[in-house]
Amino acid sequence: MARKDDEETGFTGKRKKSYRELDAQRGKSKYHSRQDDPQQQRIERSASYEKYKKAADSLFSGGELPQGLAQTFDPAGKRKVQKEAMAKLRELPDRKAWVQGVVDYLAQYPELPEDAFFLDSLLDHPKDRIVDQALTKLEALQAEGKLPREKTPKSLPQRLKAIELTGSDPDTQARAKALNAKLS
Numbered sequence: 001m002a003r004k005d006d007e008e009t010g011f012t013g014k015r016k017k018s019y020r021e022l023d024a025q026r027g028k029s030k031y032h033s034r035q036d037d038p039q040q041q042r043i044e045r046s047a048s049y050e051k052y053k054k055a056a057d058s059l060f061s062g063g064e065l066p067q068g069l070a071q072t073f074d075p076a077g078k079r080k081v082q083k084e085a086m087a088k089l090r091e092l093p094d095r096k097a098w099v100q101g102v103v104d105y106l107a108q109y110p111e112l113p114e115d116a117f118f119l120d121s122l123l124d125h126p127k128d129r130i131v132d133q134a135l136t137k138l139e140a141l142q143a144e145g146k147l148p149r150e151k152t153p154k155s156l157p158q159r160l161k162a163i164e165l166t167g168s169d170p171d172t173q174a175r176a177k178a179l180n181a182k183l184s
Contacts, residue, residue, distance in 0.1 A: 082109050082113070085105055085108065085109065086105070086113065086115070086118055088101070089101050089102060089105055089118075089121075090121075099125065099126060099127075102122065102125055102130060103127070103130075106130065106133070112133060112134065112137045114137075114141060114146060116138070116141065116147060116151060116152050116153060116156070117153050119134045119137055119138050119141075120134075120138075120152075120153040120155055120156045120159060122134035123135065123138075123156075123159040123160070123163060124159060128167075128168060128169060128172065131163065131167075131172065132169075132172060135163070135172065135175055135176060135179065138156075138179060139175065139179055142179060142182055142183065147183070149183065152183060156183065157180055157183060157184060160176045160177070160179055160180040160183075161176075161180060163176035164176045164177045164180065
């Protein structure tokens with residue numbers, strides 16, 4: 001008799017699976033992670049994927065462009081030469097040589113790069129014009145959201161504080177104070 005009641009009511013005592021459980025069984029769940037997928041893991045371990053990822057990382061982090069893109073976007077090689085000039089500035093032996101090297105660099109490349117570490121070093125320059133240019137570029141990067149707290153040099157707040165306290169121009173002091181407040 002119990003069997004007949006089950007057929008009439010449709011109750012079998014067995015729980016129905018949710019759509020999430022059914023999708024997970026089929027491997028189509030939106031909650032299913034790529035890390036759980038062995039095929040995706042195999043692709044990510046392949047040599048061609050590593051090469052592709054390295055090229056993409058260098059493109060977006062400001063590194064050297066892959067050969068195909070370098071021919072398209074920078075056929076004259078100006079970007080590479082500018083990167084090398086920045087690297088040479090870091091290698092100069094003393095402060096006097098660095099100060100002159102920065103002046104020469106800016107004469108050759110008047111547009112400052114979007115490199116927070118390079119701009120941070122320029123804030124330590126004795127010429128107010130160069131400090132002003134670097135501060136302007138840092139303010140623009142911060143306004144565009146390209147200067148996240150994690151990616152800024154640890155010395156940037158101290159340099160801004162030093163400009164705020166010892167700068168010769170009150171306008172530059174106020175700008176340094178405002179930028180420091182936005183970054184903290």
